[in-house]
Amino acid sequence: MxxxxxxxxxxxxxxxxxxxxxxxxxxxxxxxxxxxxxxxxxxxxxxxxxxxxxxxxxxxxxxxxxxxxxxxxxxxxxxxxxxxxxxxxxxxxxxxxxxxxxxxxxxxxxxxxxxxxxxxxxxxxxxxxxxxxxxxxxxxxxxxxxxxxxxxxxxxxxxxxxxxxxxxxxxxxxxESDGRMQPCTIMFKICGVDYKRAVFPPSFETTVDTPKGELQALAKELLPFPAGHVLLYTQPTPDTVCCNMTNAIEIDGTDAESLSKGVMICRSQILPIIKFLKEYVPGYENCWLMSTASLIGIRExxxxxxxxxxxxxxxxxxxxxxxxxxxxxxxxxxxxxxxxxxxxxxxxxxxxxxxxxxxxxxxxxxxxxxxxxxxxxxxxxxxxxxxxxxxxxxxxxxxxxxxxxxxxxxxxxxxxxxxxxxxxxxxxxxx
Ligand SMILES: Cc1cc2nc3c(=O)[nH]c(=O)nc-3n(C[C@H](O)[C@H](O)[C@H](O)COP(=O)(O)OP(=O)(O)OC[C@H]3O[C@@H](n4cnc5c(N)ncnc54)[C@H](O)[C@@H]3O)c2cc1C
Missing domain, CATH: 3.50.50.60 (FAD/NAD(P)-binding domain)
Structure with missing residues (x-):
C-alpha cells in the first residue's frame, strides 16, 4: 500500500x-x-x-x-x-x-x-x-x-x-483455527402480517411444516445464498415482524471495504426474502417492507x-x-x-x-x-x-x-x- x-x-x-x-x-x-x-x-x-x-x-x-x-x-x-x-x-x-x-x-x-x-x-x-x-x-x-x-x-x-x-x-x-468470523446481518421489519395465522420460528432448529413444504428447507433451497434460513420475531407494534434473515459470510467488520460489501450483500437479499415470505409463509401473504436497520449487525x-x-x-x-x-x-x-x-x-x-x-x-x-x-x-x-x-x-x-x-x-x-x-x-x- x-x-x-x-x-x-x-x-x-x-x-x-x-x-x-x-x-x-x-x-x-x-x-x-x-x-x-x-x-x-x-x-x-x-x-x-x-x-x-x-x-x-x-x-x-x-x-x-x-x-x-x-x-x-x-x-x-x-x-x-x-x-x-x-x-x-x-x-x-x-x-x-x-x-x-x-x-x-x-x-x-x-x-x-x-x-x-x-x-x-x-x-x-x-x-x-x-x-x-x-x-x-x-x-x-x-x-x-x-x-x-x-x-x-x-x-x-x-x-x-x-x-x-x-x-x-x-x-x-x-x-482460532482459521480466523473465520461469524456472518453479518442487516435486520429489517415488515408490516401487514396476520398475527392470528402467522408463524414465528425463533431459531434455526425450529422447523415449520406448511402445505408447500418445510420452511427452513424451502428457505435453504430458494433464498439467494448465503441467505437460507427463517428467523421471525413478534414486535410490539401492530402486525409487525422483525426479520433476522439476511446473511453475508467472509466479511471483516473492521475493514471498511469488506463492511460495505457486507451491507450491499445483505441489502440485496431483503426483497427476495419478502417475496419468499409472501409466497411460502402462512400469515405473511400481505406483508410489506417497513424499515431496515441503519447499522449492520456484525457478530464477531x-x-x-x-x-x-x-x-x-x-x-x-x-x-x-x-x-x-x-x-x-x-x-x-x-x-x-x-x-x-x-x-x-x-x-x-x-x-x-x-x-x-x-x-x-x-x-x-x-x-x-x-x-x-x-x-x-x-x-x-x-x-x-x-x-x-x-x-x-x-x-x-x-x-x-x-x-x-x-x-x-x-x-x-x-x-x-x-x-x-x-x-x-x-x-x-x-x-
Ligand atoms: C444480527 C445480529 C443478531 C443478534 N441477535 C441478538 C438477539 O436477538 N438478542 C440479543 O440479546 N443479542 C443479539 N445479538 C448480539 C448482540 O446484539 C451484540 O453482541 C451486542 O449488541 C453487543 O453489544 P456491544 O455493546 O458490545 O456492541 P454493539 O451493540 O455493537 O454497540 C457498539 C456501539 O459502538 C458504536 N461504535 C462502534 N465503533 C465506533 C467508533 N469507532 N466510534 C464511535 N462509536 C463506535 C456503534 O455505533 C454501536 O452503537 C445479535 C447480533 C447480531 C449482529
Missing part, C-alpha cells in the same frame, strides 16, 4: 472527563449509567445518532439471554411504560424484552439526560492516545472536525474494540488478550470465579454457519444441556498491555466459542455495568484499574 503523510496538526481538546465511554451500545449504556451513578463525570462518544447499538440502530428483535444486569431491567420497565403512550400493541405476544426501537431510543436519551451523561452523536473514535503505557484519551472526528477528548479512564464498548486495537492491545480475529471481529480470558469450558462447566464482575450469565453457544446459512455445527440453540449460569471474571475486562482502558461488551477477552455465548445483549450490558463501576472507583480512589478491589465492584453491581 502506498502511503500519504498526513500533515501534523494541532487539534482542540474538546472535553476533559473522568470516564470516557466509546460506543453507546448495550455495554456502553451499562458503563455510562453505572459510572455516572458513582458520581464521576462521564461522556459517551457514539458513531450513530442514538444509544442502544445493535439493540436500536441495529434493529434487534429482543434482548436475549440472562445476566445479573440491573440496568437492563430498568430499561425494560421504562420502555414498556413509555410505550403505553406510543401504543404497545401486542402485550400477549411480546414480553418486555421485545424492542420497540424508536421508544427505546427516546428512553435511553432520557435516562442519560437524567444522569448528566454527556453524549456526542455522529462522532467516530479514530485513535487512542497512549503515553507511558497508559491511555490518556482518544482522538475523535465529527462535523466539528477532529478533537481530542482527555479522559482519566476509557471504556472500549465499540463492539469491535476499535480503541483497544488502536492502543496496541494484541488480538486475533474470529475462530477481534478477540483481545486480557489478564484473563473466558473459555468455552468456563461456560460449559459454569465455573465460579471469585473475582466475578458479572453473575448469572446464561445463553447458548450461538455460532452461525461461518460458510453458509443457518447454524454452524459447533453452535447449539436447542438441546442445550447447560442450565447453570456462569460468571465472568474481572481480568477479562483488563487488557494485558495498557493501563487506564477497560474492554466491555462483545469485545472482552474470550475465545471464539465463549464469545458466541457472552455476546448476547443481557450479558454485554452487565459487562458494561462492571466496567463503569470499575472505572469510577479507580478514578475516585486514584488507583490503577487492575488494583481496584473486585469485592467493591461486586458490592455495587450486585449479584
Amino acid at each position: 502506498t502511503k500519504y503523510i498526513e500533515e501534523s496538526n494541532q487539534i482542540p481538546v474538546i472535553a476533559d472527563v473522568d470516564v470516557l465511554v466509546c460506543g453507546g451500545g448495550p455495554a456502553g449504556i451499562g458503563a455510562a449509567i453505572r459510572a455516572a451513578r458513582e458520581g464521576v463525570s462521564v461522556m459517551v462518544v457514539e458513531a450513530m445518532d442514538c444509544l442502544g447499538g445493535i439493540a436500536t440502530a441495529g434493529m434487534m428483535s429482543h434482548w436475549g439471554g440472562r445476566s445479573s444486569s440491573k440496568v437492563m431491567q430498568e430499561i425494560f420497565d421504562l420502555t414498556y411504560e413509555k410505550a403505553q403512550d406510543a401504543g404497545w400493541h401486542h402485550p400477549n405476544w411480546c414480553g418486555k424484552d421485545a424492542i420497540y426501537h424508536d421508544v427505546q431510543k427516546i428512553v435511553l436519551d432520557e435516562m442519560f439526560l437524567k444522569e448528566n451523561i454527556r453524549v456526542l452523536y455522529y462522532t467516530h473514535v479514530c485513535k487512542a492516545v497512549v503515553e507511558n503505557g497508559s491511555i490518556i484519551g482518544v482522538i475523535v472526528e465529527n462535523k466539528s472536525g477532529r478533537g481530542f477528548i482527555k479522559a482519566k479512564r476509557v471504556v472500549d464498548s465499540t463492539g469491535d474494540g476499535d480503541v483497544a486495537a488502536s492502543a496496541g492491545v494484541p488480538y486475533f480475529k474470529g475462530r 471481529t477481534r478477540h483481545f488478550e486480557g489478564i484473563e480470558s473466558l473459555s468455552k469450558d468456563d461456560i460449559l462447566e459454569a465455573k465460579f470465579h471469585d473475582n466475578w464482575v458479572v453473575r448469572r450469565a446464561w445463553f447458548n453457544f450461538d455460532v452461525h454457519n461461518l460458510t453458509g446459512a443457518s447454524l454452524d455445527k459447533t453452535g447449539v440453540q436447542h438441546g442445550w444441556k447447560q442450565n447453570n449460569d456462569y460468571t465472568i471474571p474481572y481480568g477479562c475486562l483488563l487488557p494485558k498491555t495498557i493501563e487506564g482502558l477497560l474492554l466491555s461488551g462483545r469485545n472482552i477477552s474470550g475465545s471464539h466459542l465463549a464469545h458466541s455465548n457472552f455476546r448476547i445483549m443481557s450479558v454485554c450490558i452487565a459487562l458494561g455495568e462492571a466496567a463503569g463501576v470499575a472505572a469510577a472507583l479507580s478514578v475516585k480512589q486514584g488507583k490503577a484499574l487492575r488494583d481496584v478491589d473486585v469485592k467493591e465492584i461486586q458490592e455495587i453491581v450486585g449479584e
Whole structure:
C-alpha cells in the first residue's frame, strides 16, 4: 500500500472527563449509567445518532439471554411504560424484552439526560492516545472536525474494540483455527402480517411444516445464498415482524471495504426474502417492507488478550470465579454457519444441556498491555466459542455495568484499574 503523510496538526481538546465511554451500545449504556451513578463525570462518544447499538440502530428483535444486569431491567420497565403512550400493541405476544426501537431510543436519551451523561452523536473514535503505557484519551472526528477528548479512564464498548486495537492491545480475529468470523446481518421489519395465522420460528432448529413444504428447507433451497434460513420475531407494534434473515459470510467488520460489501450483500437479499415470505409463509401473504436497520449487525471481529480470558469450558462447566464482575450469565453457544446459512455445527440453540449460569471474571475486562482502558461488551477477552455465548445483549450490558463501576472507583480512589478491589465492584453491581 502506498502511503500519504498526513500533515501534523494541532487539534482542540474538546472535553476533559473522568470516564470516557466509546460506543453507546448495550455495554456502553451499562458503563455510562453505572459510572455516572458513582458520581464521576462521564461522556459517551457514539458513531450513530442514538444509544442502544445493535439493540436500536441495529434493529434487534429482543434482548436475549440472562445476566445479573440491573440496568437492563430498568430499561425494560421504562420502555414498556413509555410505550403505553406510543401504543404497545401486542402485550400477549411480546414480553418486555421485545424492542420497540424508536421508544427505546427516546428512553435511553432520557435516562442519560437524567444522569448528566454527556453524549456526542455522529462522532467516530479514530485513535487512542497512549503515553507511558497508559491511555490518556482518544482522538475523535465529527462535523466539528477532529478533537481530542482527555479522559482519566476509557471504556472500549465499540463492539469491535476499535480503541483497544488502536492502543496496541494484541488480538486475533474470529475462530482460532482459521480466523473465520461469524456472518453479518442487516435486520429489517415488515408490516401487514396476520398475527392470528402467522408463524414465528425463533431459531434455526425450529422447523415449520406448511402445505408447500418445510420452511427452513424451502428457505435453504430458494433464498439467494448465503441467505437460507427463517428467523421471525413478534414486535410490539401492530402486525409487525422483525426479520433476522439476511446473511453475508467472509466479511471483516473492521475493514471498511469488506463492511460495505457486507451491507450491499445483505441489502440485496431483503426483497427476495419478502417475496419468499409472501409466497411460502402462512400469515405473511400481505406483508410489506417497513424499515431496515441503519447499522449492520456484525457478530464477531477481534478477540483481545486480557489478564484473563473466558473459555468455552468456563461456560460449559459454569465455573465460579471469585473475582466475578458479572453473575448469572446464561445463553447458548450461538455460532452461525461461518460458510453458509443457518447454524454452524459447533453452535447449539436447542438441546442445550447447560442450565447453570456462569460468571465472568474481572481480568477479562483488563487488557494485558495498557493501563487506564477497560474492554466491555462483545469485545472482552474470550475465545471464539465463549464469545458466541457472552455476546448476547443481557450479558454485554452487565459487562458494561462492571466496567463503569470499575472505572469510577479507580478514578475516585486514584488507583490503577487492575488494583481496584473486585469485592467493591461486586458490592455495587450486585449479584
Ligand atoms: C444480527 C445480529 C443478531 C443478534 N441477535 C441478538 C438477539 O436477538 N438478542 C440479543 O440479546 N443479542 C443479539 N445479538 C448480539 C448482540 O446484539 C451484540 O453482541 C451486542 O449488541 C453487543 O453489544 P456491544 O455493546 O458490545 O456492541 P454493539 O451493540 O455493537 O454497540 C457498539 C456501539 O459502538 C458504536 N461504535 C462502534 N465503533 C465506533 C467508533 N469507532 N466510534 C464511535 N462509536 C463506535 C456503534 O455505533 C454501536 O452503537 C445479535 C447480533 C447480531 C449482529
